[in-house]
Amino acid sequence: MSRSMLSAIVSIAVCWLHGLVAGAELTLTRDGQPAAAIILDERPVRAAQFAAFELQWHVKAISGATLPILRGNASAPEVHVKLYVGDGPRAQAIGLTQGAFQLQEYAIRSGANEIVLVGKDAGDLAEVKYDLDALGDGQKNFNWPGFWEERGTLHAVHDFLRDGCGVRWFNPTDTGTVIPRHPTLTVNPRDLRRAPTFRYRQAFDGNAESYDRYVSIWGRREEGFKPWESAAYSDSRGRQGDNWLVRRLQSTLFLLRQKNGGEKCVANHSLYHYYELFWRPSKNEAAAKYFVGKRPELFAQGYEGDQPPQMCYTSRALVEQVTQEARDYFDKGGYPYKVVLSNAPLGYKWGDKFFCIEPMDNASFCKCPECQKLIVQGKDYGVGEHFSTGIHSDYMFNFVNEVSREVKKSHPDKNIVTLAYGTHAWVPKAVRLDPYVAVQFCFACDGAPWLRSEYVHELGLVKAWAEEAKTSKRPLYAWCYYGHMYRAFADNGNFHCFPGFFAHAIADEMKLYKRLGYRGTFHCGLPPEVDTYVTFRLMDNADLNVDKVLDEYFTGMYGAAAAPMKKLYLGIEKVYCDPKLRPTDKRVAATGVEAAWGYLGTAERMVEFGKLMDEARARAATERDKLNVELFDLGIWKYMRTGRAKYQERVSAPIPSVTAPSVPDAGGDATQVEWEKAAPLGDKWFDRGGSTPASRQFTGRIAHDGKWLYLEMVDPCDTAKLVVSPGVSCFDDWEFFFSGQRSLPNRQFLVGPTGMVVALLNGEVNWRMYVPLEEHGIEVVSDTSAPDKWVSRIAIPLKEVVPGGAKAGDTVFLNIIRVSSPGVSGQYPFSITTWVSHTTVHEVDRSASIMLEK
Known part of the structure; x- marks a missing residue:
């Protein structure tokens, strides 16, 4: 077979089969020849087609054998195991019908010489093109399933490949996938029926070719990101060229395999495009045509400057305008703007069942008398040292209520979604928020478990919203800042942060969200390296043991070098998460450069971390293991060394x-x-x-x-x-x-x-x-x-x-x-x-x- 993708097909003697229920062994390939066939319905949906291609590709990568993909009544040789993929007569005969599945649910059923892999799927019958040896050719790869559509059959196949065949997808790079090599592939499949723990799993939803930069601790710093990128994709670039489409599809594959997506319920600051509609025409000529006319009555009163910082959230005109926009959004397929306004791209930005209402990202609210009445009402609510308070909860949620009540008159099957964020993070005190409104709580310091007073405070708010939802039955989601906040402080200050590894805290948070009934998580930033893999796995199954997930990661990525690499990770995690190692003097910024390298990444600790890197290099046995150690060096360790060196330069620099x-x-x-x-x-x-x-x-x-x-x-x-x-x-x-x-x-x-x-x-x-x-x-x-x-x-x-x-x-x-x-x-x-x-x-x-x- 071709070396396609080079997803790092490696010889690993043992499949990961922990947790499987013993049953009849089924042989899918024998001595590099097919012993099974993949069977689709006569007219399979996209998810089933794609799942069949994924199954075929991975089995070939494992064994060298190409399983035939048959449709409908095409017969498979009697000696072959039948792998039924997607909806069809066999799945329906054993009760696994589309109507029987809940949202995002899927099942694996095995019997005598057969395995059924099926789940809830969108009904799109478009023909899928799939050729991983030609990812740069858009004519050979299109109509792939999207993140936000039902694709339960694909989940079933990916679970089967992971738990039944030992495949692991750690990241999208050339060496980020582990595929065992067995000319004879015998599986011992376990039956299951499940859905992911969380129905909303938005780790990433941008242009997939930018995924690596989004995750990288280097971020916008080209001097560090580019060498890592060149090493991480050297093989695929050599075979398929330096093509943005190749990178896009490599990352898309990884995200699909990690079940990124689900029920789309995006929330963010939603009204910035009103400046372009109702304040002044956009400077973009194409966008300027959407300017309706200046409507100052919609905007905050009492401010100087080029434009008001907020809207007037007691303005009846604003309530009517947002209500109409929500109705048009649901009726006409999302936003109508063919040119992206500030935050209103064409289509269902928030999801086809949700419309977001969220103010601008500041607390400079309207000074008109009506607004001030509600603002003054909450002036003492949650005031303190905390970022997340309730000062404006009554004020903001009152406005959301006004729109929600109107929209549900015409669209009772849809929902408004809003954030609990900043100065309106608390459950409102004097206003009862409409149950029709879904809430995403912004856990601002979820990536900073060391900041104990703030962390515990916000955990309390996570629980408070869950307690409120017991009565209101509103959908709750968590807005997560994994990897964002500490990198944002560093980027804004143009210094290198100490890496924020916190896998054990991630596991605790995911388990808490599940226990409290949160329906999913949105990620404003992802953490680098290991923690992103942990996040994906726990969004799918919050009950997983995080230490076993870490063992899986380090063994799969680094082979013989796993022990020092894991010890290095845990050492960095311990330092980052320990509040005792942070500045106790409040006059020293706990998120600044001094905290990063004067308190955390000290010279002594860097020496110890360096010894572990040296040990990992010495232990790495295969070329793949060596490259993955090098990638950690380029992606994390070099960043740390550079940060430490810059800090030492800073300490010795003259001061005027x-x-x-x-x-x-x-x-x-x-x-x-x-x-x-x-x-x-x-x-x-x-x-x-x-x-x-x-x-x-x-x-x-x-x-x-x-x-x-x-x-x-x-x-x-x-x-x-x-x-x-x-x-x-x-x-x-x-x-x-x-x-x-x-x-x-x-x-x-x-x-x-x-x-x-x-x-x-x-x-x-x-x-x-x-x-x-x-x-x-x-x-x-x-x-x-x-x-x-x-x-x-x-x-x-x-x-x-x-x-x-x-x-x-x-x-x-x-x-x-x-x-x-x-x-x-x-x-x-x-x-x-x-x-x-x-x-x-x-x-x-x-x-x-x-x-x-x-």
């Missing part, structure tokens, strides 16, 4: 020190300052998180007059492209971080192009972040009149610069950040430039010292 001269009293009027006497801040600015000089350079000056601190910032930019955000952030703005020490607490002052100011206290009030300082006294003169220069002059009362104030002779600490919009910077989604090297927003441990001259 400036004396702010005393100038004549300007009375807080920045236009009256004798700026020629002010101290320059220098002309070196850096890309966030490192020492790379920024592509855009700025100038600044600083001075004080004993009562006020003055700053002048000059940005040589195209001022016509400046974006004015209603909350100042996230762009375009200057952000000044002042503190009395190089740690929390600090004060964050944000200044926008119109002179708008926001002042925030970070860590000053019960260690809470982003607490507004309303009476800050800051005065700003912003000048954007020149086409090529934005000049900001800021006057800050010295009594407000740091907690307790400052005076002449004191030293305060400062970092300055410029957050630039894509139009200004040419970088998407924005750029962050820092005055102090190796820093980013909220990192104050390297702040410059500012001595206030007497």
Whole structure:
């Protein structure tokens, strides 16, 4: 046979047959020749056709024998075992009819010289094309089943291949599949009838060719991802070329084999496209034609800036508009926009049975009197240090209720879905949420089991929603952040995180979701390496023993090197998950670069981890095992070594020190300052998180007059492209971080192009972040009149610069950040430039010292 795909067909002496019920042995191939036939219905559906091809391909990979695929009444030789795949006369004769199956249910039944593999399938009869030796040819591979359709027969075949034949799919790479080699394939099939534990299993639903980057800890960092990718797909590239379609189908195969998909119930921030429909035309010419007309009554009131940050969720006009959109969505096959608006692509984005209502991703809600009545009602609900509170639960769920009641009048068989997220994460207190509404609870720190107070708090909310659902009977789902949050902090700070391995916590969470009746999980990010495989397996069967799943993974991937590789994984997991190893000083960010490499990935631990990598390299026996160890090296270990090296560079990098001269009293009027006497801040600015000089350079000056601190910032930019955000952030703005020490607490002052100011206290009030300082006294003169220069002059009362104030002779600490919009910077989604090297927003441990001259 061809080496097709090279799914790493390897010689492994023993099949994984644990957990199988003893029964009559059936021989499918004998000495490399077929001893069985695959039988389909006369007109099989797509899922059955694809399942038959999958079964045929894997059996050939195992034994070298090609089992014939027959349809309808075509006869198989009497000596052959009959493998009935999908709905047909044989399945129906033993009671396995389509009508008898529940959603996503499937069965395996064996008897004398036969095995029936069948499940609930979508009725699509389109002809499937399947040729894994020509994945780059779209004419030879199409009409494959989708993630969101019933494909129970395919599940049955994949279970049979895994549990009956010893096949394992660990990842989509050339060496990520284990297929035992047996010229004679004898199986001892177990009968079963089941459905996956969770009916909604959305681990991934983007362009499948980007799956590896989505999972990789390197993410957007090409310098690390590209070498891993080249090594991981060197064989298939050599045979099938560097073709995006090959990569797409390789990953699609893996995701289908792992049962990704099921019942589609997506939820996310759902109203961003209203800006393009009802605020202003899109800048995209094709999308601009969908602009209906400006309707300010739909949007949040009381904000400056280019556009309001939210909608007005007590607006009757908004209720009517969203209701009509939901009805059209259900009646007309989803969204109608042939050009993707902000978040409304053509078709059933949320699922054919669900329509999502979820506000924008911020808490800058409407200031109109009607909205404020409901907002004030919840102001003390769940307030504290936690991310997930109930401050806006009554407010937001009241709006969802208003739409839900209207939609169910016309579509009682459909559902609204929304998130329990951020400031509306708690079960509402004064509003009874309509049972027609499905809820996805956003477990924000599920990937951070070390953060005990927050983790336990959110576990309580997971249970609270389940308790509420006992009465309401609403569908519940979990929104998971596996692999997302710790990588997001690192990416935003442009540093390398300590890998967040947490397989045992994943197992505990999945078991809890099952016990509480959650119907599925959506994953906003996936963890790297092992944890993604664990996640897939437990979404399918939450009762699995995670330690056995880990043994299965390491044995299958690394062979003789399994022991040191597993020990390395468990060592990293233990360090990541242990709260005792995190900074106890709240002034040190628990998710920052210092925590990652000053507390977790210490020099001593890195030495021990390195010894295990050396041992694994020495033990790896086969070329496949050696390559998989190399892939872990490129994918994880190199990332860790680079992170540690960057941290050491950061520790030794110089920090600016400036004396702010005393100038004549300007009375807080920045236009009256004798700026020629002010101290320059220098002309070196850096890309966030490192020492790379920024592509855009700025100038600044600083001075004080004993009562006020003055700053002048000059940005040589195209001022016509400046974006004015209603909350100042996230762009375009200057952000000044002042503190009395190089740690929390600090004060964050944000200044926008119109002179708008926001002042925030970070860590000053019960260690809470982003607490507004309303009476800050800051005065700003912003000048954007020149086409090529934005000049900001800021006057800050010295009594407000740091907690307790400052005076002449004191030293305060400062970092300055410029957050630039894509139009200004040419970088998407924005750029962050820092005055102090190796820093980013909220990192104050390297702040410059500012001595206030007497």
